Amino acid sequence: xxxxxxxxxxxxxxxxxxxxxxxxxxxxxxxxxxxxxxxxxxxxxxxxxxxxxxxxxxxxxxxxxxxxxxxxxxxxxxxxxxxxxxxxxxxxxxxxxxxxxxxxxxxxxxxxxxxxxxxxxxxxxxxxxxxxxxxxxxxxxxxxxxxxxxxxxxxxxxxxxxxxxxxxxxxxxxxxxxxxxxxxxxxxxxxxxxxxxxxxxxxxxxxxxxxxxxxxxxxxxxxxxxxxxxxxxxxxxxxxxxxxxxxxxxxxxxxxxxxxxxxxxxxxxxxxxxxxxxxxxxxxxxxxxxxxxxxxxxxxxxxxxxxxxxxxxxxxxxxx
Amino acid sequence: xxxxxxxxxxxxxxxxxxxxxxxxxxxxxxxxxxxxxxxxxxxxxxxxxxxxxxxxxxxxxxxxxxxxxxxxxxxxxxxxxxxxxxxxxxxxxxxxxxxxxxxxxxxxxxxxxxxxxxxxxxxxxxxxxxxxxxxxxxxxxxxxxxxxxxxxxxxxxxxxxxxxxxxxxxxxxxxxxxxxxxxxxxxxxxxxxxxxxxxxxxxxxxxxxxxxxxxxxxxxxxxxxxxxxxxxxxxxxxxxxxxxxxxxxxxxxxxxxxxxxxxxxxxxxxxxxxxxxxxxxxxxxxxxxxxxxxxxxxxxxxxxxxxxxxxxxxxxxxxxxxxxxxxxxxxxxxxxxxxxxxxxxxxxxxxxxxxxxxxxxxxxxxxxxxxxxxxxxxxxxxxxxxxxxxxxxxxxxxxxxxxxxxxxxxxxxxxxxxxx
Numbered sequence: 001x002x003x004x005x006x007x008x009x010x011x012x013x014x015x016x017x018x019x020x021x022x023x024x025x026x027x028x029x030x031x032x033x034x035x036x037x038x039x040x041x042x043x044x045x046x047x048x049x050x051x052x053x054x055x056x057x058x059x060x061x062x063x064x065x066x067x068x069x070x071x072x073x074x075x076x077x078x079x080x081x082x083x084x085x086x087x088x089x090x091x092x093x094x095x096x097x098x099x100x101x102x103x104x105x106x107x108x109x110x111x112x113x114x115x116x117x118x119x120x121x122x123x124x125x126x127x128x129x130x131x132x133x134x135x136x137x138x139x140x141x142x143x144x145x146x147x148x149x150x151x152x153x154x155x156x157x158x159x160x161x162x163x164x165x166x167x168x169x170x171x172x173x174x175x176x177x178x179x180x181x182x183x184x185x186x187x188x189x190x191x192x193x194x195x196x197x198x199x200x201x202x203x204x205x206x207x208x209x210x211x212x213x214x215x216x217x218x219x220x221x222x223x224x225x226x227x228x229x230x231x232x233x234x235x236x237x238x239x240x241x242x243x244x245x246x247x248x249x250x251x252x253x254x255x256x257x258x259x260x261x262x263x264x265x266x267x268x269x270x271x272x273x274x275x276x277x278x279x280x281x282x283x284x285x286x287x288x289x290x291x292x293x294x295x296x297x298x299x300x301x302x303x304x305x306x307x308x309x310x311x312x313x314x315x316x317x318x319x320x
Numbered sequence: 321x322x323x324x325x326x327x328x329x330x331x332x333x334x335x336x337x338x339x340x341x342x343x344x345x346x347x348x349x350x351x352x353x354x355x356x357x358x359x360x361x362x363x364x365x366x367x368x369x370x371x372x373x374x375x376x377x378x379x380x381x382x383x384x385x386x387x388x389x390x391x392x393x394x395x396x397x398x399x400x401x402x403x404x405x406x407x408x409x410x411x412x413x414x415x416x417x418x419x420x421x422x423x424x425x426x427x428x429x430x431x432x433x434x435x436x437x438x439x440x441x442x443x444x445x446x447x448x449x450x451x452x453x454x455x456x457x458x459x460x461x462x463x464x465x466x467x468x469x470x471x472x473x474x475x476x477x478x479x480x481x482x483x484x485x486x487x488x489x490x491x492x493x494x495x496x497x498x499x500x501x502x503x504x505x506x507x508x509x510x511x512x513x514x515x516x517x518x519x520x521x522x523x524x525x526x527x528x529x530x531x532x533x534x535x536x537x538x539x540x541x542x543x544x545x546x547x548x549x550x551x552x553x554x555x556x557x558x559x560x561x562x563x564x565x566x567x568x569x570x571x572x573x574x575x576x577x578x579x580x581x582x583x584x585x586x587x588x589x590x591x592x593x594x595x596x597x598x599x600x601x602x603x604x605x606x607x608x609x610x611x612x613x614x615x616x617x618x619x620x621x622x623x624x625x626x627x628x629x630x631x632x633x634x635x636x637x638x639x640x641x642x643x644x645x646x647x648x649x650x651x652x653x654x655x656x657x658x659x660x661x662x663x664x665x666x667x668x669x670x671x672x673x674x675x676x677x678x679x680x681x682x683x684x685x686x687x688x689x690x691x692x693x694x695x696x697x698x699x700x701x702x703x704x705x706x707x708x709x710x711x712x713x714x715x716x717x718x719x720x721x722x723x724x725x726x727x728x729x730x731x732x733x734x735x736x737x738x739x740x
Contacts, residue, residue: 016512017441021411042434042488043509049438052404053411056357072431075377075462076401083333083401086351087408103430103488103496107477107503111464112428146398148347150339153603155347155700156391156398161379174461176387178379178397180351 004289005258006265006303008034008064008207008234009281017045021053027061030281033295033303034062034093036207036267039071041101048080055087062300064093064190064205068100069126070115074133074166075173082138085182090299093188094134095207096200098127114170128201129168131189135202136164138186140176156180184299188306195219199226204306207267209236216261232304234267239276247283254288264305325684325723326574326691326737327715328419329363330543331356332374333400334699339603342705353405359707360409363416366711367725370417370733371409372450372523372543372693373402377426378459382613384621393607394699395614403435410443415728417736419448419523419541425474426454426463429484429498429505436520437489437511445515445732450523451538453478456614475534477502482522482538490518516734526559536562536573540737543693545578545666552577552666553687574690574737577666577683580697583709587671594670600659608658616641625655664695673717681723 009032011023024035037047047065054063063084067077077094085092098115105112114126145160164175191200192207195214199206206223210216216235224230235257239245254266266288271277296302336355338347349355363371379397383389390397406420420439422432432449439447453474454460457467469477480500487498491510498505514520525543526535535542536559546555560570582597584590598604609620618635628649635642649657667683669676680692694710696702718724729736 017438018444021442041509042430042437042507042511043493045441045512046434046438049403049407049435050442052407053442055353055404055408056412072428073426073463076427076431079377079401080403084404086400087353087404089352101508103428103505103507105428105430105484105503105505109465146348148338153339153392153606154388155335155338155394156387158387158391161387161391172461172464174458176379178377179400180348180398182351 002292003295003305004292005263006033006232006234006295007285007288008032008036008062008265008267009271010036010038010267010269012270013038013040013044015045017050017053020045020047020050021057024051024054024061024063025057027281028058031285032061032281033265034064034300036064036095037066038095039066039068039097039100039102042103048084051092052084052087055084058088058091060091060297062091062093062188062303063088064095064188064300066095066097066100068097068102068115069130069134070098070112071100071102073111073173074130074137074171075175075177077130078134078137078177079179081134081187082177082179082182085184085187086179090183090301092182092184093190093205093300095190095192096127096131096203097192098123124198126170129170131200131202133164133166133168133171133173135186135189136166137173137175137177138181140164141179141181143181143185146180184301188300188304196222199223199231202228203231204301205232205234205304207234207236208263210261216257216263220261220263229306232264232306233261234265235261235263236269237266238269239271239280245276245279247279247287250280250284251287254284258288323722324725325680325689325718326369326576327718327724328370328372328417328541328543328576328691328693329359329368330372330374330578330693330695331359331702332396332698333402333405334396334398335394337701337703340701340703342703344704351400353400353408355704356405357409357412358704360413360416362707362711364413366715367719367727368416368694368711368715369691369725369736370419370448370521372419372448373406373421374450375399375402375421375423375452376454376456376459377423377462378456380456380458380610380614382617382619383610385619389606389610389621390614393603393610395607395611396699399699403439406439406447407442410439410446413443413446415446417446417448417521417733418443419450419521421450421452423452423454423459424478424481425468426459429481429503430488430507432481433485433488433511436485437514440514440516440520441512443733445734447514447516448521448523448541448733450525450543451478451482452525457617471528472530475530478534479537486519489514516732521733521737532559533562535559536566539573540734541574541576543576543578545664547666549667549683549686552683556687556689576691576693577687578693578695579665579667579669579680580663580695581669581676581710581714583671583673583676583713585672587675590671590675594668598663600655605655605658612645616645618642618645620654623654625658626653628652629654673713676714677717677721677723680718681721684723
């Protein structure tokens with residue numbers, strides 16, 4: 001009764017938005033569980049917008065879009081990811097990328113100051129503040145707020161929508177969101193770390209780069225041992241440098257890695273197009289799944305083994 | 321300049337009809353976007369020039385000091401983010417222009433430029449931007465501001481934003497530094513090069529004088545709803561005159577007028593339907609009161625509907641707007657004034673497709689151009705049936721008369737608008 005590993009594929013950021021859409025469709029056909037795109041700055045396609053371009057053309061694959069928490073205010077980020085989640089019936093995720101390349105902008109309001117010129121001792125608290133604000137906004141709508149009561153003429157039960165009034169050290173937002181609670185309750189929040197690094201608060205999914213010297217089992221256990229609910233963990237895999245791939249050997253190595261680490265799955269990174277990608281998707285991944293139970297269908301949370309998150313009532317601001 | 325009229329469709333990513341006839345089976349299926357994806361495909365089959373997605377980022381509490389009335393009337397919420405919807409539509413269409421509303425006050429200039437460049441890429445040159453500045457203080461407080469700036473200042477700041485966006489769209493792989501009066505942006509690179517050249521199609525609803533000036537400076541397409549043909553002609557002439565005074569070609573802007581055609585198999589059927597749709601029912605009056613409360617930041621729940629608005633009423637919102645309503649209701653009542661309202665269109669278009677096509681043709685002949693922005697009603701009002709009546713009833717009649725295109729011309733959105 002062992003679940004098949006979750007297989008994520010990290011897209012090469014040099015693709016155009018249209019190429020990204022076609023790649024994601026292909027990955028879905030190949031049975032990949034999760035497409036991941038990092039935010040690489042203005043010169044590359046915006047990951048969230050590109051992935052939204054696949055919403056009507058994909059049905060199963062998870063869509064994890066990178067975005068810096070300093071790129072846009074919590075309200076607009078919460079709204080964008082929540083909408084992507086609704087349009088994909090619960091397949092959206094946000095890869096929180098504080099260090100992603102971004103433009104610098106200033107105006108006389110100071111609202112874009114967080115994250116600008118701050119040292120690492122300010123960066124982490126600012127990131128946590130932003131993510132906490134986004135999560136609070138996602139929680140501003142309870143499940144079942146849309147009642148569509150024709151007799152009463154009431155579309156939304158306003159008693160189930162709450163002002164947030166988040167006043168953090170770095171970000172302020174009143175709320176509520178103007179979008180209903182999305183299918184996952186909250187889109188998946190993900191973080192990408194080197195082994196040993198701090199785990200983002202509120203992370204549902206951790207993608208970890210293991211150095212060869214690291215004890216994989218200890219590291220995965222460390223990641224799962226934080227204060228909040230244990231996140232799903234994916235181990236980064238980069239294809240071998242040689243162009244000729246022996247699929248059997250790769251399968252054996254990856255099976256060993258999964259067993260040794262206890263991770264939920266793998267994230268393939270920097271896979272060159274052509275024979276290597278073909279062998280990975282066509283031979284290695286099916287072999288890794290062979291004989292194991294398929295992962296749960298439905299939302300990305302379900303596929304990661306996480307439950308849909310009910311709004312945390314204690315965090316909701318009391319409204320009049 | 322083309323003889324045919326341009327046609328766009330203005331829509332909100334909001335609930336479709338839920339407590340009206342022809343509402344469909346599910347009250348919340350709209351959140352998947354499927355209705356609007358289907359709509360985009362239908363618009364493309366009918367060779368409509370573009371689809372414009374509206375936006376705002378607030379749940380108003382102006383009427384009655386709570387969200388309750390807003391969530392009855394659904395005037396502007398719930399509303400989902402139009403950017404993912406526009407992106408999804410881009411992938412299932414090939415020719416339809418896609419205009420997304422983005423606020424210069426709420427979004428940062430780099431985010432605006434980045435999203436629009438990605439949309440231009442996704443759509444292979446069909447992206448447009450409906451430029452708004454927002455006005456609601458609650459929207460400001462959603463994005464970390466205390467309040468928004470006054471009307472004219474918002475447009476001055478928007479001038480900066482457009483300059484920043486332009487610098488980023490045209491920066492290539494070089495470092496971009498853009499300094500404005502109020503804001504600055506620096507970036508290691510510009511965005512990807514736009515298929516459409518130096519900018520996507522820029523649209524604007526220029527109502528006020530400041531808005532018209534801004535639109536004349538920046539916009540490729542202006543949408544407006546001046547009431548009646550003389551006002552429409554004066555508005556379009558006013559825009560063209562502004563361009564001439566600025567040394568620009570007046571044909572470099574297209575002006576479209578908002579309309580909500582009401583169609584029937586006979587003219588009487590259509591008139592009966594329009595009467596029902598706009599009747600001063602409790603629901604309709606509440607909707608108008610909530611909209612006015614939101615727009616003017618005046619709580620209309622405190623006024624007696626069957627009385628004029630009291631002369632001593634004041635507001636923390638726009639006093640001049642409240643004064644105008646006082647004058648309008650002085651010799652009647654709020655209810656009576658609201659009873660006549662509800663439409664947001666330049667000219668009423670009520671009748672068979674033949675009759676409505678006549679009205680549209682006459683309007684274009686008198687005004688001189690350039691087309692219409694179709695609107696099927698805001699949140700909670702749009703139905704597939706209404707779309708079908710317009711697209712399968714009215715548009716074929718316009719096409720038959722050579723007033724609307726049957727097929728798309730080749731080229732980008734900008735090229736197809738034939739802007740000189």
